[in-house]
Amino acid sequence: MENLTEPSSSISFSSSNGSTGYTLTESSVSEKVSSLQVVSLYKLSASLEQLLIDSVGEYSDADIVVEDIAVGVHRCILAARSKFFDALFKKEKKGGSAGKGSRPRYCMSDMLPFGNVGYEAFLIVLSYLYTGKLKPSPAEVSTCVDDGCAHDACRPAINFSVELMYASAIFEVPELISLFQRRLFNFVEKAHVEDVIPIILAAFHCQLTQLLDQCIHRVARSDLDSISLEKEFPFEVAERIKLLRDKLQGVKLQADDSAMIPEDPLREKSTRRIHKALDSDDVELVKLLLTESNISLDEANALHYAAAYCDPKVVSQLLSLDLADVNLRNARGYTVLHVAALRKEPSIIVPLLSRGACALETTLDGRSAVSICKRLTRPKDFHAKTEKGQKSNKDRLCINVLEQEVHRNPMAGNSSRSSSNITDDLHLKLLCLENRVAFARLLFPYEAQLAMENASADTTSEFSSILESKVSSGNLREVDLNETPIAQNKRLLSRMEALSKTVETGRRYFPHCSEILDNFMVDDLPDSFYLEEGSAEEQEFRRKRFIELKEDVQKAFTKDKAELERVGLGSSLSTSSNKKRRKFQS
Template identity: 60%
Template sequence: MARVPTMFPVAPRLAPRLLRGAGGWDQPRGLSLSKLSSNLEHLLLDTEFDCTDAEIAVEGTPVGIHRCILAARSRFFRDLFSREGSGGNRQEGKPRYVMNELVPGGRIGREALMVFLSYLYTGKLRAAPQDVSICVDRFCAHDACRPAIGFAVELLYASSVFQIAELVSLLQRRLLNFVDKAMVEDVIPILQVASHSKLNQLLSHCVQRVARSDLDDIALEKELLQEVAEEIRLLRRESQPKESTATVDPMLEKRIKRIHRALDSDDVELVKLLLNESGVTLDDTYALHYAAAYCDSKVIAELLDLGSANVNLKNDRGYTPLHLAAMRREPAVIVSLLTKGASALETTADGQNAVRICRRLTRAKDYFTRTEQGQESNKNKICIDILEREMMRNPLAAEDSATSPLLADDLHMKLLYLENRVAFARLFFPAEAKLAMEIAHANTTSEFTGIAKSRSSSNLRDVDLNETPVVQNKRLRSRVDALSKTVELGQRYFPHCSQVLDKFLEDDLPDVFYLQKGTPDEQKVKKLRFCELKEDVRKAFSKDKAGSLLLGLSSSSSTSSPKSEEKYHMVARN
């Protein structure tokens, strides 16, 4: 029988050569895939050669995409692109899609979109950009703060809506780890995305966590879907023994709800009528707390004008109205409360004050991004600035604000920091530092050894071996109090000068005074920095002098006098 000839008799022998010539089998498969992944990511990141064929508008900025890649990776995009006329605006030659229309149930920022697209192009999940995934609380570990949670939630919204199952699974596991570590208020966004995306395991874990917490019923009603809130209430009732359930006066509860509804309607006059008729007070109903959390700033201003509410009253969770306003991050509400006597020093049960709460909720991007002229400032940053100025204005906060760069429980480190700070204040601003020290009675306490060697003279106290630990601690504590008061006065009356000192000490710049040390290039850099420092000092003093509240201060500038110049150069030569 004759053999049937094959169609391509040489194909089996040629195939290996063709693949080797294409860089296929001669290279490890993992390396080839890695190169392909890298090359595809260049399509997304390379701005020199734009070969995108569509755009997604997010936060007002267009992001270029390649529809063939997105359609291959996501059924959502394949269906979207295949629909006739789905491209929307084609005036610029490319179809444009709007993120808020693609994902109506949740917010996805530009950074989250770029990380998501990178995953579609490469199959690898990039690390979250730090400026949007860490807060500005310097004591935070950033393992469960709001920005870290918020970024993961945005990614999960994108992965769920755009139907990338493997990324949904990965992010669900990540958010499960957040739930037990996060504050209960920060669990709410996770619960919302879990409910929206129908992720039962994550949703159940969040519901259990909220049910175990002390989050009040008002927050449940305001933040969650009705069926989820009801499930949490049911779990709470089942977990509490009947004999331990506190009885609630139904009439009082009804009156409280009426007042809260009146606040929702922005009707303070109705609130006054209800208070007069029912005999309850604003404090009984926690009306100020409710308004600080949920109402317009005008409403809370009108409530405060009634003058019948305790502005520093703590609710059952240990929060004052200012704490709730800090969580909301609305500057007008915070200013209204502070103006009526709210204390920025009050802390929650876990030791958080208002500024710490606000810092933990604020992304680094929102705080550190420079605002261009005419551009609206970020509300979070405004809130932090307002609260920090209030903290510095209050003398009771002096020790905390002055020693924040150091561990609060290390007395010697506190002293070392304060002595250095006051020493350089006396060098930069001799007249102002002298006045502040006199008011704080710092001159009546003995100095602590170990301060900066840059001082031209020293009055260090010799160690007294006969001094008991109790007496020594008392002496050091009195020195801390005096120096803290000195720093607080400087921050209050000479804010610009204090900012120069802050930057000087944070940047570890005392070495700039040793101009004769180091290589010639290092000396040159030090001299340039020294000149910049002198100019910063001059400008700061001019600003503070223009707005000084100390009318008895001499009109002569301590930094522009011949004596001050001589001190600078004397230190620089040593």
């Protein structure tokens, strides 16, 4: 007993013959104890975690509802780990909103004075409170659906970290607040300026001074316009950004007198009046303001503003005025479609596309509308199943609509590309389409006429004597020295739209004739009309293919005519059409 009370630097164990077995020093004892504590804490953490994931043994005594999902919790654990929950449970002595004898139920939305915390973010913070371990963020809610994204600063990654910050701040978990603040710091310089907005709001509401200061400097250096500052940020934050921006611009002006052009106060006033009328959903007032001032919808960026902040009906009403350019770029280089993509609102995107908005237009940093939508969309939302009778998921719908538009018309006006390159590409596409329509008129005159009438292309001069011009000059490109590249591209795109619609109509109503034309164009058979050119072998091959073509044409015509007569359309075939066909076959 005495030996137990005396201090000793080591403990020796000896065998019966007096030899020493081994010795434990104080340091080795401490290491053993420390290791034992780590193992014990790990087991305790795993046991507490089992309370969250084990659905067999139900020991929870309250529910917290997040996104309509009830999560069972243990109030004793949460009260011991969080001052917020300790105060909440003491205050709700009667069991929250539940009736007598029922489990207390708390709604996450009632706990939040600001921001939003989703189900996955809540589970991560809840798991930390139970186990002391931080789980990794689930990819389905912390990444976007853009395969080319590194997910280091896309909006879903930022939003999820913001949710974790809100939960940590509300539940008063200081170590998590410090951790997630560092994460948000890393996003500020990497992200697009519009993606910094949720970080600023989190820093403001959670009173993270250093993070807020960094965000304010980031926005002040950016090209985010003053209207966006007023719409997106709390008043005091917007004022701080404006003051800092004025200071930075003053320094720049001292170095360069031409660095900044002062804004016209009268124009600024007229623009704001139009925007206020749009906020009131009063398009009639907008029309009146346009007549009373010398500013236009384009000069006021009215469509951009409506696409960002107004009801979709207001956007449709503005478009119906036909006074604004749907492909106009604002000071940041964004088209109206880019702004609508940032909002992810299909009821705005569809009318814009219907009015001629170009889906392939890119921002100054190379983002298209569909890539903007993808960078904003979580896999969880994109792959969510829509039950019958429920509204379709807007995120997926926006992406699908934009992708379909790109696939439908792959040359839909990427004017940010070099004018010469896009014009050359347009001429290549047009050459193929014009050849197809021209030979359709020769081989299937009536069918081609119906298709062109449906496409409102029967009276356009582009389709007159196409074959003759090709034969005579071999060059379908028209040159007008007074025509600007933008105007030329618009004209070519208009022609392409009419030609494409003609071909689509032919495929729908005259599938057999279209199949012949497909083979005809793939085989490069338009050159078969030059039967006397080339070597003897080439001429012989062309004659054989020409004979096969005539037989295919006759069969296809007979087949399509029979189908049309069955639905009551074939009897109107004109005599002139038959004469043209007989002329080709002779």
